[in-house]
Amino acid sequence: MKCDKKNMLLYAVTDRAWTGKQSLYEQVEEALKGGITCLQLREKNLSDEEFLKEAIQIKALCNKYKVPFFINDNVEVAIKCGADGIHVGQDDMAAGRVRELVGDKMMIGVSAHSVKEAVEAVKNGADCLGVGAIFSTSTKKDASVLDLSVVSDICKAVSVPVVAIGGIKKDNISKLKGTGVDGVALVSAIFAADDIKAECEELRKLSEDMIK
Template identity: 35%
Template sequence: MKRLDDCKLYVITGEAYHPGRELLEVMEAAIRGGADIVQLRDKTSTGAALLAKAKALRALTRRWGALFIVNDDLEVALEAEADGVHLGQDDLAIGEARRLAGSRLLIGISTHNLAQALEAERAGADYIGVGPVYPTPTKPGRAPVTTSYVAEAAARIRIPFFAIGGISPETADDVLAAGARRLCAVSAVTGSADPADVCRALKRRIAEWEARDAGGEPGAEDVRVTVNGRDVATRSGTLRELAESLGLASLRVMAERNGEAVPRADWAQVAIRGGDRIEFVHFVGGG
């Protein structure tokens, strides 16, 4: 499972943005594209229906090694064995949530100004959301905080923060230029016909700005993975690109990622992440 510090892209469910497509289908595509964290945000389901969604997403994220967060509902987060709970300013206090959950859950909270962010940090939040940066249908009527608050958070906040609200490949560069290095998206991902592609685009933007921070060229970031038991540094973004870089794409090989078989047809959609365990197995057919 991922460490929070290593997470860069956070995607929140938004079933209203993908009518006719299943929740798990959309969120699995987001994870394939590079989403590190998935949050279940559902203001209409209750009781057994909400818990069933949480457990299904828990199983999905566990299979892919992504973190899973439940919005607002601490009890559902605990019962579904989520990695964390995300609170709003008017929800359960951070201290009370920590008392009830102990060390079992990460605790995140939405913030809309620097005072709230500093208070969340003092209260023991593991991460905060900073936003909404731009107007967003997810938070109708809430005034955007603009990139000025992002810049303040980048200068003053030491725990991880995710910029949220109107985040898309088109707006990401301005938010990253303000100092964010973690992004959170909802409609841009879940409302897309290709959630994986949007996630890949957002992860590329983040990687480019991190490369600039390190004084390197945008996009020139190596990822370390294990390939057939050997430590490999690669700049491949997908399983297909990795196979091509190793001269295996044209051979009769099967692939596994973190113990799960990946059909060749999906190689171009499966993102490579640091720490992945990849196995390429030569296929020998019988007559």
Template identity: 45%
Template sequence: MRFHKDMLLLYAITEEYCNRQRPLIEMVKEALEGGVTILQLREKHLSDEELMTEALEIKELCHSYGVPLIINDNVELALRCSADGVHVGIEDTPVAEIRAKAGNDFIIGATAKTVEQATAAELAGADYIGVGAVFPSPTKQNAVRITNAQLREITSAVSIPAVAIGGITLGNISQIDCGTLSGIAVVSAVFGAKDITQAAKELKAKATALVHS
């Protein structure tokens, strides 16, 4: 699936901590119905075999909505299941190594918390960066916070698109200084919601307003 920045508008990330009481595939379908534009599978509690099973099923569902599937961290599994891409953290497999192995059509996202990390990711061949945490995050409680000024500085230092991540909710999204952001990345704001589809719809509307403000 050919990457373009509009895919990043509402970037939903699955996370086991959301205390799920039903199959993940059902929750992903509801998120897609609500307008999620890209999905990252981040299920670190699963074995590779279990993750592969989930990834294949969810990839088929995502593609039926024209939405790319990104795998968190696990480059080899992402390639094995023919996912659309992978997102890596600062201490994970280097972007340049992934690009050399996966080719130009594979989507690569990279975490960046500084201008230096952002520019390095772009030079190495990343398609987009995830910048945060912009708010306290329930999924990564030790995550380093960045200010709006830092967010703007980081995103304006690169020509590749960027998403803000970290504790973003319907209640605080308007506090983000958009700058050159292409979208927002959320976990619990979608998958922790009682009505996932409605939450996604409302977040997408607010993300659209933010990006085009």
């Protein structure tokens, strides 16, 4: 399935670390109202049963706003909830095997940290790439920071949309201008905000300026 680069502009990745005043569902809806263009549901600590129940609810919400819905890592949950996409890391199931399981109708996103990994992922069926870490990040403390020249080289080496991820926030999005990325994937910059909708509106404008 082809991935439209317009949908990669402002890619939100959930993290329930910042739930409290609002449920994850409410936070996601605020982000959708604020203009995110894609949502990835990331759950590392839920059972498959709980993850699937949540995925069905949030997929329906994304459908309402006409925004693509990705599942992080869990291929079985992605298939069962009818997700638009599945995203896997280098240490997860190989893209080729994921494609065998999900068929041609689901998008596959793959994390890449080098030109070699990026080219290999696309060869094995990736429809889009998440590239990073771009800046140091508290979400993945073991992630190595990539030089922006590597990001640019990856964008030149592949024909699929590339999303930058890792430590990206309002005050550094502009540093990605000219690298060739099609958008940014954000976790804490969205879900740790006091006003998620307003934050996403601002991030959307900054992302649009970044790709011009």
